[in-house]
Amino acid sequence: MRQTNKVFHLAIPCKELNETVDFYEKLGCKLARRYDDRVTFDFFGDQVVCHLSPDEVDEAPNMYPRHYGITFLEKGEYDQALESAIRDELSFFKTPMVRFEGKKEEHMTFFLVDPANNLLEFKYYHNPDMVY
Template structure:
């Protein structure tokens, strides 16, 4: 694979404001896109997303762009050529996807393609490719 841009980690938190203070104010991570259920952070160039449940408890499934996503999960933000090659490789290997490769945030800032799968131990993986990598951390 060619140019790998950023590691991606989505993780559960008990309180988004607490996470914003810690990652944003204490550590100094710029904040990106967010809503009532998640907050993106630029973690020294890598892509962290804090997710919370409606009752304040960490989730097993978060929400993003109207869809349930497994939390925690990790993966990579890839260039498009590498993402397409990986999708083809996974399909050829008969991998069962949790979310088939598809477009997310269509027509919005941060538009990207994504796919979710689980490794043999049940760890959730997400691979994505932003149409414009400069929009990874936009609010």
């Protein structure tokens, strides 16, 4: 189980800082720091750093094996994130779907793609025992 005194850190490439800030702020992430070559966000309680590196952008991303995101423990928060993504016209990589329907690990999910083609998954498990 997660300790509340720890913060996960992820560093990813970005193409352009302004569009990156716009995207992540629309997700509800707080801009923590900005430098000439990177921006750091409070990403739902964890730290995501987007490094300006346009030559490192994946031009044809796939969901597997590389993506990151949030697993919501409350369905209302998942619904709110989905509604916000639709309202703010964020780019969907995969529209909302149910995975593993009828099985213990059934969950609702959708994927967004940020301006540098990083893939973000947002999901909610009906059975909280399946989160980990």
